[in-house]
Amino acid sequence: MANPVHAVLLLIVVVLLPLLFSLLLWDPIAVGRSAVKIKKSAELPLRFRYDGAFKILQVADMHYGNGAMTRCRDVPSAETAGCSDLNTTQFLWKLIHLEKPDLIAFTGDNIFGTSSTDAAESLFQAFGPVVQYGKPWAAVLGNHDQESTMDRFELMSLISLMDYSISQVNPFPASEKQQRIDGFGNYHIRVHGAFGSALANTSVLNLYFLDSGDRAVVNGFKTYGWIKESQLTWMESTSQKIQGSFQAPALAFFHIAVPEVRQLWYSKIVGFFQEAVACSTVNSGVLKTLVSMGDVKAAFIGHDHLNDFCGKLDGIWFCYGGGFGYHAYGRANWPRRARVIFIELNKGIKEWLGVESIKTWKRIDDTKLSKIDELVLWKNGKE
Ligand SMILES: *[C@@H]1O[C@H](CO)[C@@H](O)[C@H](O)[C@H]1NC(C)=O
Numbered sequence: 001m002a003n004p005v006h007a008v009l010l011l012i013v014v015v016l017l018p019l020l021f022s023l024l025l026w027d028p029i030a031v032g033r034s035a036v037k038i039k040k041s042a043e044l045p046l047r048f049r050y051d052g053a054f055k056i057l058q059v060a061d062m063h064y065g066n067g068a069m070t071r072c073r074d075v076p077s078a079e080t081a082g083c084s085d086l087n088t089t090q091f092l093w094k095l096i097h098l099e100k101p102d103l104i105a106f107t108g109d110n111i112f113g114t115s116s117t118d119a120a121e122s123l124f125q126a127f128g129p130v131v132q133y134g135k136p137w138a139a140v141l142g143n144h145d146q147e148s149t150m151d152r153f154e155l156m157s158l159i160s161l162m163d164y165s166i167s168q169v170n171p172f173p174a175s176e177k178q179q180r181i182d183g184f185g186n187y188h189i190r191v192h193g194a195f196g197s198a199l200a201n202t203s204v205l206n207l208y209f210l211d212s213g214d215r216a217v218v219n220g221f222k223t224y225g226w227i228k229e230s231q232l233t234w235m236e237s238t239s240q241k242i243q244g245s246f247q248a249p250a251l252a253f254f255h256i257a258v259p260e261v262r263q264l265w266y267s268k269i270v271g272f273f274q275e276a277v278a279c280s281t282v283n284s285g286v287l288k289t290l291v292s293m294g295d296v297k298a299a300f301i302g303h304d305h306l307n308d309f310c311g312k313l314d315g316i317w318f319c320y321g322g323g324f325g326y327h328a329y330g331r332a333n334w335p336r337r338a339r340v341i342f343i344e345l346n347k348g349i350k351e352w353l354g355v356e357s358i359k360t361w362k363r364i365d366d367t368k369l370s371k372i373d374e375l376v377l378w379k380n381g382k383e
């Protein structure tokens with residue numbers, strides 16, 4: 001190449017232009033790492049399906065540890081070998097395939113701190129199936145989640161940032177004066193009416209998630225946590241605001257029962273009442289608040305793995321999920337289980353209307369994933 005002009009042009013085309021181009025495309029965030037992972041978000045608001053139904057799978061007390069390394073508790077001795085946290089994962093997968101829920105609600109003790117060497121790793125393993133499933137999921141904490149390497153704020157923060165999670169740490173304060181809400185993981189989720197219906201932009205079902213705490217010492221005695229006044233005030237005012245425009249039924253989800261659940265020992269219940277209700281000695285008035293709000297028809301709880309019953313207190317159902325996790329205490333020959341909540345809309349002449357009924361049943365981890373204890377919790381106009 002004798003001509004210097006040609007040489008300069010060639011230099012520009014072959015070296016400088018590509019360099020300039022790559023500089024323009026240079027993404028400072030991606031440098032030094034393979035790629036930036038941004039949370040895969042679930043589509044919000046949640047809404048009823050075209051067939052007028054919405055299904056929630058409640059998973060209580062997975063007690064996840066370190067996966068394959070973490071042994072099962074309380075399974076028949078012949079099945080102890082080869083049983084680990086992976087059986088919990090397998091059970092979750094089987095239920096997802098069978099029930100195809102629209103939302104999965106985890107009611108605490110998702111991980112079992114004392115068996116987990118890395119809380120983040122345990123969370124990723126425990127919630128692995130729902131992250132892969134790609135449908136929305138929500139979680140609250142129990143009393144065991146924070147026992148390893150993360151505190152309750154860190155756990156809820158990470159849980160809220162995981163793929164398809166619609167969990168939140170706490171609502172943003174409406175003003176500077178607003179009281180801080182106790183705990184981590186208090187939030188409200190709207191479920192809108194079906195697409196194409198007049199209620200497509202209206203929340204026809206409200207879900208309240210609450211942090212019932214971990215442990216506390218009251219008057220020198222050790223006890224469990226409880227839902228605090230600030231949380232109840234927030235829930236009450238949220239309920240008032242939403243009911244101002246449309247009267248929709250609501251459901252609540254938290255980990256530890258309220259003291260009044262003990263009274264259900266003397267009532268007609270559906271399911272097993274096999275162990276004492278391990279709740280706080282403090283009665284902060286949760287039941288009274290739920291009754292006065294008027295929209296909550298049922299509360300879904302966990303914590304006592306051998307209880308899986310539903311019973312009604314002052315017009316509000318309290319339903320246990322029943323122990324889910326294989327590393328959680330349970331009872332050999334009493335299969336691990338989970339609860340399904342099935343909500344259907346009222347079919348109007350031309351379109352779907354508001355909620356018509358709320359039903360529940362359980363699935364047990366036997367060979368057929370048997371469906372048991374089906375129950376109607378609420379029917380519109382028949383309270
Ligand atoms: C745990 O999972 C393994 C592998 O699928 C299975 O063979 C075993 O029966 C399961 N154990 C229990 C107690 O379900």
Ligand SMILES: *[C@@H]1O[C@H](CO)[C@@H](O)[C@H](O)[C@H]1NC(C)=O
Nearest residue numbers: 195196197198199200201202
């Ligand atoms: C709901 O909102 C969408 C988007 O703003 C709008 O197109 C639609 O007409 C609304 N539907 C109803 C029933 O209000």
